[in-house]
Amino acid sequence: MSFEGLPRGSAAKKQSFLERTYFPEIIRGLVVTMRHLVKNILHTSEMPTMQYPEEKRVYGERFRGRHRLMQREDGSPRCVACQMCSTACPADCITIEAAEHPDPEIEKYPASFQIDLLRCVYCGLCEEACPCDAIRMDTGIYEIAADSRSSFVVDKDFLLNNTTEGTL
Amino acid sequence: MTIVYESLAKIGFMFAVIMGMVVVLIWMERKGAAFIQDRTGPNRASIAGIRLAGLIHPVADVFKLLFKEDVAPANRHRALYNMAPWLVMTVALSTYAVIPFGDFLTVAGRRIPLVVANLDVGMLYILAVASLGTYGIVMAGWAANNKFTFLGGMRATAQMISYEINMGLALLGLMLVFGSLRVTDIAAGQADLIWGFLPKWGVVVQPVGFLLFLTTVYAETNRNPFDLPEGESEIVAGYHLEYSSLKFALFFMAEYAHMVIGAALIATLYFGGYQVPWLPRPALEEHAGLLLTLLLAGTALVSVLISVAFLRRAGRERGKFGDARDREPGMGAGLWLIIALAALAGLLQNPWHIGPSGAEAFASFIQIGAFLAKLVFFAWLFIWVRWTLPRFRYDQLMHVGWKIMLPLGVANLLVTALVMALV
Numbered sequence: 001m002s003f004e005g006l007p008r009g010s011a012a013k014k015q016s017f018l019e020r021t022y023f024p025e026i027i028r029g030l031v032v033t034m035r036h037l038v039k040n041i042l043h044t045s046e047m048p049t050m051q052y053p054e055e056k057r058v059y060g061e062r063f064r065g066r067h068r069l070m071q072r073e074d075g076s077p078r079c080v081a082c083q084m085c086s087t088a089c090p091a092d093c094i095t096i097e098a099a100e101h102p103d104p105e106i107e108k109y110p111a112s113f114q115i116d117l118l119r120c121v122y123c124g125l126c127e128e129a130c131p132c133d134a135i136r137m138d139t140g141i142y143e144i145a146a147d148s149r150s151s152f153v154v155d156k157d158f159l160l161n162n163t164t165e166g167t168l
Numbered sequence: 169m170t171i172v173y174e175s176l177a178k179i180g181f182m183f184a185v186i187m188g189m190v191v192v193l194i195w196m197e198r199k200g201a202a203f204i205q206d207r208t209g210p211n212r213a214s215i216a217g218i219r220l221a222g223l224i225h226p227v228a229d230v231f232k233l234l235f236k237e238d239v240a241p242a243n244r245h246r247a248l249y250n251m252a253p254w255l256v257m258t259v260a261l262s263t264y265a266v267i268p269f270g271d272f273l274t275v276a277g278r279r280i281p282l283v284v285a286n287l288d289v290g291m292l293y294i295l296a297v298a299s300l301g302t303y304g305i306v307m308a309g310w311a312a313n314n315k316f317t318f319l320g321g322m323r324a325t326a327q328m329i330s331y332e333i334n335m336g337l338a339l340l341g342l343m344l345v346f347g348s349l350r351v352t353d354i355a356a357g358q359a360d361l362i363w364g365f366l367p368k369w370g371v372v373v374q375p376v377g378f379l380l381f382l383t384t385v386y387a388e389t390n391r392n393p394f395d396l397p398e399g400e401s402e403i404v405a406g407y408h409l410e411y412s413s414l415k416f417a418l419f420f421m422a423e424y425a426h427m428v429i430g431a432a433l434i435a436t437l438y439f440g441g442y443q444v445p446w447l448p449r450p451a452l453e454e455h456a457g458l459l460l461t462l463l464l465a466g467t468a469l470v471s472v473l474i475s476v477a478f479l480r481r482a483g484r485e486r487g488k489f490g491d492a493r494d495r496e497p498g499m500g501a502g503l504w505l506i507i508a509l510a511a512l513a514g515l516l517q518n519p520w521h522i523g524p525s526g527a528e529a530f531a532s533f534i535q536i537g538a539f540l541a542k543l544v545f546f547a548w549l550f551i552w553v554r555w556t557l558p559r560f561r562y563d564q565l566m567h568v569g570w571k572i573m574l575p576l577g578v579a580n581l582l583v584t585a586l587v588m589a590l591v
Contacts, residue, residue: 023379029556033204040203049208054489 059140064124066141067115068162070134077160078134081108085126085135093119094126113156117144135159170278178284182264185540189547190424194226197424197551204555217492218499230417238413241312248311253411253418256304260425263297266290267432268352270442270536271449274528282442282536283352290351291339294433295332298388301426302328305390305397305407308419312410320406323562324397327387330569331394335384337577341377341584342370342437355441359448367445370438376580378438380573385434387569389426392554396565431546435539439546442539449531456527457520459534464514471508475501 018024040047050057059065070078081098099111126135139162146152195210199222202209210222218224240249270282287293302324309321343349346357360368371378387394398406408419435441444452452459482497522530560568 026553026557030552033552033556036206037200037203040206044208047206047208049206051208 059142061138063140063142064122064127064137065139066117066144066162067120067126067135067137067159068139069113069156069159070136071160075160077110077113077156078132079110079113079130080106080132080134081110081113082131084129084131088125088129090123090125091119091121093117110156113159115154115159117152117154118149174278174280175284178280178282182267182269182284183261185269185543186261186264186425186428189428189543190421191223191226192544193424193427193547193551194229194420195223196548197554198222198225200548200551201555204552214493218496219493233417233420234414236413238415240412241314241410243313244410245311245313248307249410250415252304252308252311253408253415253422254304255307256301256422257418257425259297259301259304260422260429263294263429264432266293266351267429267436268355268441269539270532271356273532274525281352282532286350286352289349291343291349291354294351295336295339298335298429299328299332301388301422304422308411309397309407312407314410316403316405317407317409319403320397320399320409323399323403324390324407327390327394327396327565327569330566331384331387331573334380334569334573334577335388337574337581338374338377338380338384339437341374341577341581342381344581344584344588345370345373351436355436355443358440359443361446367440367443369440369443369445374438374580374584376576377584380577380580381438382434383568383573385430386550386553387565389430389550390423391427391430391550393557393560394565395554395559396562399559401559427547427550428543430550431543432539434546435542439542440538441542442535444534444538449535452531452534453524453527456530457522460519460522460530461515464511464519468508468511468515471504471511475504475508478504 072078079096080101081096083096083098086092086094086096093116095112095114095116096110097112098108101107101109122137124137127137141162144152199209210225211219213219213222213224213228215224265285266283266287268281268283268286272279272281274280305324306321309317309319309324312318342354346354348354348357354370358367358369362368362372366372386392390397396406398408400406403409408416411419447455447459478497478501482501485494485497487494
């Protein structure tokens with residue numbers, strides 16, 4: 001659709017007499033809408049509407065879905081509780097409680113790691129901030145529903161085992 | 169006693185037509201709007217997996233509204249608040265009394281005129297009852313004690329005052345041409361031909377009057393582009409803002425019932441009513457055999473074509489949903505095939521020789537069918553216009569009503585009177 005030829009600002013085009021009688025222009029408008037109607041009745045399957053939930057949109061690989069926490073080889077979280085993500089988070093939705101890690105090589109680990117999915121704005125800044133690639137938003141999950149507000153606050157265990165399967 | 173039964177049967181028929189049309193119009197509105205806007209529209213509600221292209225939705229809506237909680241504002245005027253939706257609905261239903269939906273039907277040797285009340289002041293009755301509808305809207309707007317509903321009611325009043333005059337002027341021209349206030353006379357007068365080829369429809373003899381009447385009917389039914397009393401972008405929902413549940417359903421259905429009246433009036437007064445163009449009643453009766461044969465053959469052919477289209481869709485979309493909805497195309501094909509077979513069975517009964525009484529009944533039913541077809545077309549025009557035009561601004565509404573339509577109506581009346589005096 002182009003906007004060329006439309007009047008700029010308030011200097012509207014002067015209407016001809018026929019245009020000012022309304023009816024010819026109304027009929028032109030009716031023809032436009034009828035064209036859409038007939039086209040859509042004859043080619044219903046070509047309509048852009050998606051029949052969700054039977055059909056689902058395929059998003060790009062870089063789509064930011066629900067978060068997950070990465071695991072080390074032994075299954076413990078990669079996260080070192082450095083608070084970089086919760087500092088970067090513009091929605092302030094990440095709450096981390098740090099604790100001392102038994103392994104002297106590793107300084108800290110998250111005793112609890114909570115994300116409030118209702119506050120999250122899915123900006124991806126936590127991914128960017130993380131120094132050890134512990135939090136990712138690559139699950140592709142966008143259907144997030146629950147019965148209560150409290151169940152949107154997800155904890156460490158949930159985020160560690162977060163796959164594309166399963167719902168909240 | 170017979171006349172009472174006859175009247176009750178006619179009232180029942182008209183009531184069934186209106187209520188059926190209300191359901192169909194809600195469906196047409198939602199589906200038509202969707203298709204005009206490149207969407208698919210309602211297609212979810214189903215009975216045993218059969219969705220009828222969304223026709224179940226109006227039924228589901230009615231049940232939903234019946235069972236919803238009736239939330240009402242605390243400071244309402246109770247009596248007026250409760251009365252308003254019923255008044256609107258009653259008025260919407262009562263205009264039909266004077267609209268003929270056919271010429272006559274002979275049942276057991278009695279000629280029954282197909283109009284509920286053949287008033288000799290039918291046109292005045294239409295004008296009087298049509299303006300009563302605004303009372304319900306104003307009452308609703310006032311009684312809800314809310315500034316938005318009040319604004320809606322005020323807009324309805326101002327609009328009604330401005331456009332009622334134009335409606336009267338447009339109808340005066342028509343009354344002059346047909347020389348009667350009786351709606352049945354006007355409908356019957358439109359059977360003739362002018363110069364042997366042009367049907368003497370109201371739209372032909374009163375083209376300017378028709379445009380005026382069409383515009384005013386849109387204004388009186390509060391339909392776009394004249395739906396300022398609702399004006400959802402400015403005054404939330406206008407006069408029915410504070411209504412919910414069954415009372416809202418009544419307002420909603422009354423709007424569509426008004427549309428059916430509007431369409432019936434346009435069809436009756438300006439498009440020949442029940443008259444089939446170029447086939448007046450005697451011609452219909454004379455050629456009944458030929459017409460019936462053609463009609464049955466055409467029905468059979470079209471039904472077979474639709475059935476084949478459904479079958480092709482069934483093949484194309486096999487297992488598309490994986491549930492009961494997959495049976496729909498097959499059932500559609502079966503249904504249309506049954507219609508085709510019924511038409512073919514009718515053809516085998518030798519419809520060419522249906523005899524004089526059969527021809528008479530055939531002519532009556534064809535005329536009722538013609539009326540209903542025109543009704544559906546003009547009802548669709550309401551919907552079509554709604555999804556094409558934006559709403560008028562308030563000053564534009566007043567400008568069009570008083571400065572353009574009123575002089576035009578007076579001029580049309582004068583010219584008509586002059587022509588009628590000279591011819």
